[in-house]
Amino acid sequence: MALSGTVDLSRAPATDRLRPVRLWLYAVAALIVLMVVVGGATRLTESGLSITEWKPVTGTLPPLGEAAWQAEFEKYQQIPQYQQINRGMSLDEFRTIFWWEWGHRLLGRLIGFVFLLPFLYFLWRGLVTGPLRWKLGGLFLLGGLQGAVGWWMVASGLVGRVDVSQYRLATHLTLACVILAATVAVADGLRPAGARPAAPRLSAPALGVWLAWALFVAVLLQIFLGGLVAGLDAGLTYTTWPLMDGHFIPPAENLLVQQPAWRNLFENVLTVQFNHRMMAYTVLALVVANWLALRGSAASGRATWLVGLVTAQALLGILTLIHQVPIDIALAHQFGATLVLIAATVHLRRMRVGG
Template identity: 75%
Template sequence: MALDQTTAHHDARAASRTAADRMRPVRVWLYAVAALIVLMVVVGGATRLTESGLSITEWKPVTGALPPLSEGAWQVEFDKYRQIPQYQQVNRGMSLDEFKYIFWWEWGHRLLGRLIGFVFLIPFLFFLWRGLIDRALGWKLAGLFVLGGLQGAVGWWMVASGLVNRVDVSQYRLASHLTLACLILAATVAVAVSLKPLRRPEVAPHWLRGYSRLLFAVVVLQIFLGGLVAGLDAGLTYTTWPLMDGHLVPPIENLLVQQPVWRNFFENVLTVQFNHRLVAYLLLALALGHWLSARRARGMVARRALVLLVLVCAQASLGIMTLIHQVPLDIALAHQFGATIVLIAATVNLVRINEAT
């Protein structure tokens, strides 16, 4: 009987390895898509920091893939830009060459979005044709493709908010756009990771699964809050740490000055930045607690928890540097890139812990 059980165990592991090898091209493809999404998030951050996002005032999903090809075409695009409040109130007198600089950032961002769509769709159809994708996986991947299309629409919805009566985009829409991109990234990574079973069984306390979900949720919340900070340029206002406007905790009357009270959490620069700081502290504490708890499980469970803790510490350091140096482009983009890496680590941790026994 014992021999039969051992033989069955080895057969199951061999079958699992065979299935994993068969799905390797699908995993590699999904990881490539995830890498492009990370690049998209970083380029989106550069577009925001260079105030380039409103340079293209129309949404042309097909014909917009081509940039202006003549001086006359460039002048037409520039004339359209000169009709919006950002040019009239902020960039009046901008030269055509200066316009081209911001145009290329936004055009590159949109082109990258189109590229991701092609990189996703064409291999998806190929793998379907080859029979590598079953019905359950097919529905998951189709859902990702739909979310990608929705992300494009949300991106235009964000841009449209800055074309009339504003000189920038709505922080609500910017935070939504960023958060949706990161959720698509997390879902893509989760599907890819799930296609490769664990090499050897891992053991983790049942309650650690709930902890990993909480940690993931707080990472997503922090990304949303970071979007609000970016949308309000809140990182340029209070640039000291650990004190903020001379206080560890700003006076409550300043934090809740706007009415109704809920608006402070989305529109009050002081409150938005303070919340981003608070959740950073919370995330750091949760990552530390998660690692201390995961150490009991040992093995890869503990190692992944340690990696996540190190990444959260590094991201917090980048956040502080971004703040005290008043949001320089290089450090700010490193901070945005760091957010995606922390999210990926939290996603892998979540998937693997929930696969553990």
């Protein structure tokens, strides 16, 4: 018998039983979106290297008192970013960038607690069993890995360079988005059977599933490329659209100027930005093809939403570029990427199960 004032979840109707788990996962997903946006702000304000140590437990508290603030500032003064770029920064200016990075790390810790404590509770109540238990356990492990990858990224900027490695930044961002997509997919899979629409009436269902997969992969790849653009500050160069330095497709000798050639994909500012532009066109083409393939089906509404979201995201990308990355538009663009990813994830999962 349930305790007074509580709901006996074990006796809830089958269609309702996993609703608390589903809502919890949606809340976790919302926090991950916030984490991605705050991470973008940390990057844009050049705050990511202000905390030079990884203290998973004691780092929860900010500096308490002037002596503690001065000690943190002195640690920052030892790294190349301060010595080569921010020399002469005041303590108050340091506090500003410190709070961004501290807030970003605190939010990561908060997500860990918001995930772990309800997870343990749902295990205790018997709501999480079988494959769902392993899926949620895997999500928790991915979250821990993301924290380690975050420090691995920060560590790349503490010695020998004034910012973090674009390779590690793109990896950190992409892993966050993989965790977001996985969380949304698990949550969407817990909808009661009555909430699931009938299978789409497609003449070629395989085409719709293939396009959904292609779109999902392309969106993730585009996010990775966006991380490279951010890591190289590539959005501050070639700030015209649709041409880059007078060309829609720059000359091959400029795109492949570095040797070996593969380095251009990750280190050549022109090539990195060009690839990000071309992938944007690819994503737009895929959502239009997806919309055409699903007209008249139960999935046509999702396909229409995807076209709208991707179009808005492309416009935000263009505005971010031509205005040379103002923080408000840039963060809206980063937020838009998470919305597109969520929509693509839900679309793919429902196409795979015929919904």
